[in-house]
Amino acid sequence: MVCIEKIYSVSALVGAGVCNANCSFCAGKYLRPQAKDNPIYWKNLEAAIKLSARYGGWSLSLTSSGEVTCDPDSLTKALRVYQKCANEGAYFPNVNLFTNGILFGEESFCNKYLDNWRELGLTNVAVSVHDVDEKKQAQVYNVKNYPRFEKIKENIEEHGLGMRCTLLLRKGGVDNSAKYESSVKTLLDKGLGNITSWPVGNPDGTKNEFTPSWFGLFGIKRWLNKNAKLCHGHSWGGGVYDYHGNILRITDYVTKHDPKKDFVRQLVVFQDGAVDYSWIKEGALCMK
Ligand code: SF4
Structure with a gap:
């Protein structure tokens, strides 16, 4: 029998599950009926954070079945739970908010929430990137306009938080090594040097019509191995690379x-x- 030695991280779905975008490939929609206020959820969020911290976990990801920033009060409540845990010793050096980034283009939104969220323990904002061109990014999200990435970064960093990019690998979007390389270079030119990528797919881990081909993904991994230096591999696959002093993670x-x-x-x-x-x-199943 094998005992669990390590629980690396916690991912929590937060908020009402509404979204200000409407992507054709949205994998969160099926979870939205669950997004109702539930006292057991808050109790188990606290327990999960404490359990992971006890087993050497170092990262908390706050995400949603919709867009978490569309329900900012729930995010504040989740961060209060985290702050309580951290004060009791269950501290994570990485507390990441996963977002489509739309509201981070608005200074008024950032001024209203970001200082408070940072004080409650948030460290980074991870913005999903489907296309490094903002006009094409708006098309993917089915919105009129998408803010400039530089503006999003400025608004986030002004409040003492770090910005990361989640450069998603999607058929028809970034789906081969040439597109990956040019997207990475454009993001680096915009000052965004912390980039994580994964292929989109079904929530059960299977591929779907939006998942890039095996050949395309293999090409991206081969490009990374040839052009960047592996810093460490993940036990579950992929790893973190140093690319001219920038972080590329797959x-x-x-x-x-x-x-x-x-x-x-x-x-x-x-x-x-x-x-x-x-x-x-x-x-x-872990807890219910
Ligand atoms: S931004 Fe995310 S949650 Fe919103 S529709 Fe697109 S994939 Fe779904």
């Missing part, structure tokens, strides 16, 4: 829980209050 969208392994990539706190060892719920 990983998978989800990892299936393997009870024979002695680590858990992440505890996922779902909005029905369940905590699972993976986004793929079957065979991964």
Whole structure:
């Protein structure tokens, strides 16, 4: 029998599940019916953070079945839970908010919330990038305009938070090594030097019509191995690379829980209050 030695991180779905975008490939929609206020959820969020911290976890990801910034009060409440945990010793050096970035183009939104969220423990804002051209990014999100990436960065950094990019790998978008390289270079030119990528797919880890081809993904990994220096590999696949002093990270969208392994990539706190060892719920129950 294998005992769990490490729980690397916690991902929590936060908020009402509404979104200010409307993407054709949205994988969060199926979880939205669960997004109702639920006292068990808050209790289990606290328990999951404490459990991961006790097993050497170092990262908390705040995400949503919609866009988390569209329900800022729920995010504040989740960060208050985290702050309580941190004060009791369950501290994570990385507390990341995952967002489509639309509201971070507005100074008034940033002025209203970001200082408070930073004081409650938020460290980074990870903005999803489907296209480095803002006009094309707006088309993907089905919105009229998308703010300039430089403006988003300025607004976030002004409040003492770091900006990261989640450069998503999607068929028809960034789906091969040439597009990956040119997108990375454009983001670096815009001053964005912390870039994580994974292929979009189904929440159960299977591929769908939006997942790039095996050949395209293989080309991106080969490009990274040839052009960047591996800093460390992830136990669940992929790793972190140094590219001229910038961070390029490649990983998978989800990892299936393997009870024979002695680590858990992440505890996922779902909005029905369940905590699972993976986004793929079957065979991964942790708390209910
Ligand atoms: S921004 Fe995210 S949550 Fe909103 S529609 Fe697009 S994929 Fe779905």
